[in-house]
Amino acid sequence: MAQRINCFERIKSFDNGNACPPNANLILQALTSKRCIDGFNLERLETIGDSFLKFTTSLFLFYKYPDLNVGDLVILKDKQVQNYNLWKKALEKNIPEFIMFEQFSASKWFSTVFTSNEEYIQEIDDKSIADCIEALIGAYLISYGPVGAIMFMKWLGLNVTPQNYINLNSIHWLPKKNLSSKYNFDENEKLNSLYVNGRLFDFEESIGYSFKDKSHIVKAFTHSSYYDNTITGCYQRLEFLGDAVLDYLITRYIFEDKKEFNPGELTDLRQALVNNSYFGCLAVKYCFHKYLKYLSCTGMGIIDAFDKKFKSNEKEIIYGHFLLINENETEQSEDVEVPKILGDIFESVAGAIYLDSGFSLDAVWKVYYPLIKSELEYFSENVPLHPIRMLYEADEKTKFE
Structure with a gap:
């Protein structure tokens, strides 16, 4: 009891410079390591915080650098979200001193409430500190929504909005900016031709947007090989944005599920539902590939071959990657390789809707939820295990060198 009072007293002094004070319960959870073996820890909040950090970083980079290629965008994103950067930001704000990292020990414990001339030093590794940062982002996201989390991230020094800008009266946190392209008459004619000849109006009708x-x-x-489209460029930047949007939407959905999945289940569900192979399967299931502009006979042959195989083994291919029931399914799954381009266009369309709707996550979810609903429900009832974790849990004495 005395330790818990002590923890809450420490959390009260946690000041992040924001107008809204932190929720003490969530902040304490976000700063409590699994090693404490307490009734709660940071791991669930870390999962949602990690996803929101990647989403907001991707969006800001997409917004700030409209002409930057996707390779450079990925490099800049990785620099911000990597553990080393989060560790540095934490040290700058003295966050490690608030972290509860070790299991309670009566011989080592002293009360910071009643004792001011003693010091208890914890040795905390860099990743654990970075995990706390992600968990704190998750805590502010759950307590105050996206803008509250953005305020906290800006206080940390993370680049998620233009410097010195934040719109507190909006559900969105970036300045209004027209990201639609402007074309002359001839370019508009060519664009309309690509739209009509590609029968993209049929696709719009099929997804309801x-x-x-x-x-x-x-x-x-538009794939980069399709040189006939000289107007818009290829889908790679939209794929970069859409990947982050879908990751956040799906992670947020399973995080808020009434089943309240434990951290391990959350991780397994996220890995099963947010990956290129799964998205590629859905792209074929809902005929995204029929609208792809791609100039490669070999590539189209591979896509067509997968399309045929998918139609004859849909459930085995979608579920077989995660839930192998017998030897025959194992052999079938190993023989299936989902062309990456299929997952790419599934993500690029999500990015396109998000952009076209004025950065509306609701607009994307309205389109994509019906597409993934059956798998969301199935995996929620049958949480898949990652093969490595399955092996480890089968024999906890297993050691990996």
Whole structure:
């Protein structure tokens, strides 16, 4: 009891410089390591915080550098979200001193409430400190929504909005900016031709969303090999954005599920539902690939071959990657390789909708939830295990060198 009072007294002094004070319960959870073997720890909050950090970083980079290629965007994103950077930001704000990292020990414990002339030093590794940062982001996200989390991230020194800018009266946190492309008459004629000849109006009808700016949907289905489209460029930047959007939406959905999955289940569900192979399967299931503009006979042959195999083994291919029931399914699953380009266009369309709708996560979810609903429900009832974790849990004495 005395230790718990002591922890809450420490948390009260946690000041992040924001207008809204932190929720003490969530902040304590976000700063409590699994090693404490307490009734709660940071791991669930870390999962949602990690996803939101990657989403907001990807969006800001996409917004700030409209002409930067996807390779450079990925490099900049990785620099911000890597553990080393989060560790540095934590040290700058003295966050490690608030972390509860070790299991309670009566011989080592002293009360900071009643004792001021003693010092208890914990040795905390860099990753654990970075995990706390992600968990704190998750705590502010759950307590105050996206803007509250953005305020905390800006206080940390993370680049998620233009410097010295934040709109506290909006559900969105970036300045209004017209990201739609402007074309002359001839370019608009060419764009319309690509849209009509590609029968993209059929695709819009199938997903229940009509694009205000048709260049977004044309771009979402244009591979870099398709040189006939000289107007919009290829889908790679939209894929970069869409990947982060889908990761956050799906992670947030399973995080808020009434089953309240434990951290291990959350991780396994996220790995099963947010990956290129799974998205590629859905792209074929809902005929995204029929609208792809791609100039490669070999590549199209591979896509067509997967399409045929998928139609004859849909459940085995989608579920077989995660839940192998017998030897026959194992052999079938190993023989299936989902072409990466299929997952890419599934993500690029999500990015296109998010952009076209004025950065509306609701608009993307309205389109994509029906597409993934059956798998969300199935895996929620049958949480898949990652093969490595399955092996480890089968024999906890197993050691990996």
